[in-house]
Amino acid sequence: MVSTQHSPFARKLGAFAALSGEEFSALDRLHGRRKRFTAGRDMVHQGEVNHSAYILASGWVCSYKLLSGGTRQIVDFQIPGDFLGLRSVLFRTADHNIEPVTNVEASEVLVGDLLDTFSKTPRLATAVLWAASRDEAMVVEHLVGIGRRDAKERTAHFLLELSARLKLVGLGTALGYSCPLSQYMMADALGLSAVHVNRVLRELREDGLLTFQHGKVTIHDLDRLVLLADFDKSYLDHDGPLLK
Amino acid sequence: MVSTQHSPFARKLGAFAALSGEEFSALDRLHGRRKRFTAGRDMVHQGEVNHSAYILASGWVCSYKLLSGGTRQIVDFQIPGDFLGLRSVLFRTADHNIEPVTNVEASEVLVGDLLDTFSKTPRLATAVLWAASRDEAMVVEHLVGIGRRDAKERTAHFLLELSARLKLVGLGTALGYSCPLSQYMMADALGLSAVHVNRVLRELREDGLLTFQHGKVTIHDLDRLVLLADFDKSYLDHDGPLLK
DNA sequence: ACAACAGACTGAGCCAGATCAGCATGCGCG
DNA sequence: CGCGCATGCTGATCTGGCTCAGTCTGTTGT
Numbered sequence: 001m002v003s004t005q006h007s008p009f010a011r012k013l014g015a016f017a018a019l020s021g022e023e024f025s026a027l028d029r030l031h032g033r034r035k036r037f038t039a040g041r042d043m044v045h046q047g048e049v050n051h052s053a054y055i056l057a058s059g060w061v062c063s064y065k066l067l068s069g070g071t072r073q074i075v076d077f078q079i080p081g082d083f084l085g086l087r088s089v090l091f092r093t094a095d096h097n098i099e100p101v102t103n104v105e106a107s108e109v110l111v112g113d114l115l116d117t118f119s120k121t122p123r124l125a126t127a128v129l130w131a132a133s134r135d136e137a138m139v140v141e142h143l144v145g146i147g148r149r150d151a152k153e154r155t156a157h158f159l160l161e162l163s164a165r166l167k168l169v170g171l172g173t174a175l176g177y178s179c180p181l182s183q184y185m186m187a188d189a190l191g192l193s194a195v196h197v198n199r200v201l202r203e204l205r206e207d208g209l210l211t212f213q214h215g216k217v218t219i220h221d222l223d224r225l226v227l228l229a230d231f232d233k234s235y236l237d238h239d240g241p242l243l244k
Numbered sequence: 245m246v247s248t249q250h251s252p253f254a255r256k257l258g259a260f261a262a263l264s265g266e267e268f269s270a271l272d273r274l275h276g277r278r279k280r281f282t283a284g285r286d287m288v289h290q291g292e293v294n295h296s297a298y299i300l301a302s303g304w305v306c307s308y309k310l311l312s313g314g315t316r317q318i319v320d321f322q323i324p325g326d327f328l329g330l331r332s333v334l335f336r337t338a339d340h341n342i343e344p345v346t347n348v349e350a351s352e353v354l355v356g357d358l359l360d361t362f363s364k365t366p367r368l369a370t371a372v373l374w375a376a377s378r379d380e381a382m383v384v385e386h387l388v389g390i391g392r393r394d395a396k397e398r399t400a401h402f403l404l405e406l407s408a409r410l411k412l413v414g415l416g417t418a419l420g421y422s423c424p425l426s427q428y429m430m431a432d433a434l435g436l437s438a439v440h441v442n443r444v445l446r447e448l449r450e451d452g453l454l455t456f457q458h459g460k461v462t463i464h465d466l467d468r469l470v471l472l473a474d475f476d477k478s479y480l481d482h483d484g485p486l487l488k
Numbered sequence: 489a490c491a492a493c494a495g496a497c498t499g500a501g502c503c504a505g506a507t508c509a510g511c512a513t514g515c516g517c518g
Numbered sequence: 519c520g521c522g523c524a525t526g527c528t529g530a531t532c533t534g535g536c537t538c539a540g541t542c543t544g545t546t547g548t
Contacts, residue, residue: 065388068474073388079544090377096384108488136380138338143387144309144317147435152503182525193506198527224256230312395535426495440495440535457496 008081008169009055015168017127028119030114030148031055031107037100044085044098051094052108054084058105060180062222064188065096072190076139077101077162077181081169085133131187146191149230154190157202157229159210159217164233176218190211249331251275252325252413259412270365270455274358275299275351280346288329288342294408295338296352297345303348304424308319308432318433320383321406321425322344325413327353330376341439346424363424390435393474397446403454408477420462 013019020026034057044051046066049068056078063085075096078084088094089111118125138161143235146156162179166172166175183201186210187194205211209225211218219225226233248256254271257263263271278301281287288295290310300322307329319340322328330448333355334339354364362369382405389398406423410416427445431438449455453469455462463469 065384067388067392069392071392073386073391075384080345087377087380090373091381095381129334133331136331136383137335137339139380139383139387141308143383143390146387146390147314147317148311148313151501174340176543194525195507195527196505202527233526240398358507386538427497437536438495439497443535446497 003063004005006058007055008079008171009057012169013124013131015129016130017123019123023121023124026117026124030109030117030238031057032110032113033108033172035106036107037104037106039100039102039104042097042099043104044088044094046094049093051089052087053086053089053111053114056080056084056106057107057108060101060126062101062185062189063096063098063099072188073191074185076135077189079162079165079169083132085137088173089185097120101185105145123201126172142189151192151196151200151204152168153229154192155186155197156204156209156225158186158190159212160225160231162220165218174222176216176221178213178215179212179217210223250376251299251301251435252323252375252415253301255370255413256325257368257375258330260374261292261367263367269366269406270368272359274353274361275301276354277352279350279352281348281350284343284348286343287348287350288332288338288343290338290341294335295329295333297330297333297355297358299353300324300326300328301349301351304345305342305348306345306429307342308339308431316432317435318429320386320476321433323406323409323413324415324482327376327379336398345429352380352444373453386433386438395434395436395440395444396447397473398436399430399441399452401475402434402447403456404469404475407463408459418463422459424459450451 002225005022008033010019010024013027014024035054037059043054043061050182050234058080061076061078063076063078064072066072084106085094085098102136104162108146114128118128141161145157149157159179161173163172163177166177167174181189183197184194186192187197190197201212205213206238207224208218208220209228226229250268251272253275254268256262257271258268265332267323279298281303287298287305287406300356305328306318307320307322312318329338329342329348332340358372362372385401385405389401393401403423407418407421411418411419422458425433427441428438430436431441433473436444445456449457451468452464453472454464469475474476
């Protein structure tokens with residue numbers, strides 16, 4: 001049911017609910033105009049009104065908030081198949097910035113179309129809400145990590161979560177994945193300094209847990225890593241669709 | 245339009261959208277069985293399946309996650325008018341615990357009723373989604389605070405946010421409010437130790453910014469506090485309904 | 489009326505992670 | 519080619535917030 005000819009978005013939803021061919025094509029019709037964005041140039045910035053929502057087709061982006069002190073906190077990364085800026089469309093005005101980490105392709109989603117699709121194919125509504133809930137659960141998990149995990153646990157957890165998400169859309173395996181993030185970005189996401197991220201990555205490597213070098217994450221010892229990070233695989237990791 | 249005879253929930257939504265009398269009564273019909281819970285005894289715990297969603301009528305509760313190390317991170321507090329456990333109902337199984345901070349009254353909400361009400365009164369759907377988005381925005385703001393604000397800023401921000409939320413449901417003014425949280429709970433929410441929360445509160449008091457003693461928060465210098473906390477009032481604070 | 493307990497509060501010492509400073513590498517570009 | 523710049527990496531030093539250990543106060547229960 002989950003086949004490679006569909007978009008990463010359809011592929012991800014297919015992991016939540018077993019979708020029919022008709023539902024898959026309704027999903028693909030959702031994708032509106034395809035747009036490209038260049039790495040580093042903000043797609044949406046704080047306070048902007050009436051911006052669009054997107055589904056990410058290729059590349060990575062990050063959502064972040066700026067603080068008055070000049071620092072920033074990255075709230076979440078989005079990978080292919082993820083929704084972009086859905087919440088702030090509801091609010092009419094964006095409460096955070098969205099910056100492409102790499103060059104990016106995304107298709108615009110008109111909120112009207114989305115609601116339309118929902119009323120015609122209610123199972124899709126459930127699947128999309130499910131995906132949205134998962135995203136929120138990830139933000140919560142991120143919050144917990146920053147509040148109560150030390151730098152090493154936090155970094156391990158972060159990289160494990162990415163691994164699980166990428167696997168879901170076919171961009172990685174249990175052994176590793178390619179990751180375009182700089183240590184500066186990781187620092188802004190993890191609430192650490194870039195210097196310290198560097199040290200922590202070295203420690204993880206020296207411990208034989210994982211290596212992150214030259215844009216590639218390689219997992220050496222999944223079990224010990226899961227233990228260290230107190231990682232709950234259940235909310236990301238499953239083999240068949242949850243909803244038959 | 246926002247009058248005191250309605251529930252805190254209706255009152256809160258009334259601040260988002262100007263609602264008609266009929267819409268207000270549809271809201272009040274949403275409230276199902278009224279239940280009571282005692283302070284400190286979990287209403288919902290991690291992993292529980294098919295629990296209910298509630299609208300909080302009186303009292304405070306907190307949502308938290310437990311870590312393997314025995315520590316916990318409080319993700320959010322809910323005050324009267326707030327939804328409880330809406331996201332985890334979608335997931336079927338709760339991903340966090342919910343504990344009443346005080347004795348609590350809450351009315352059960354059946355997801356079916358909710359969706360029913362939505363199709364009959366679409367403006368209510370918008371208002372409820374808006375409220376849900378605001379809650380998510382607060383979690384994001386919480387994340388930013390823990391990641392990039394120091395203890396004093398974080399504490400100030402937290403107490404300001406509570407102030408704005410309580411004002412919205414008529415439980416506080418710009419000058420202060422009563423707050424049943426212990427310093428231990430604040431610590432678990434702010435990612436600090438209780439000892440340090442105590443010191444920070446003393447500092448805020450000595451600086452003439454605010455006092456939190458004997459269950460009462462009193463704000464002495466709102467402007468300096470907003471400046472210190474880098475608090476964005478716009479996303480919580482408004483005078484009339486945003487949607488006429 | 490006293491014990492038992494929870495919560496507020498304080499001081500001393502310690503450590504994880506920040507900051508500062510500097511070096512090494514690789515890459516785009518005039 | 520050589521310059522500028524971004525990113526990775528490392529050591530030295532400083533500090534915010536933690537831990538431990540304890541006192542004081544107010545409340546609950548018997």
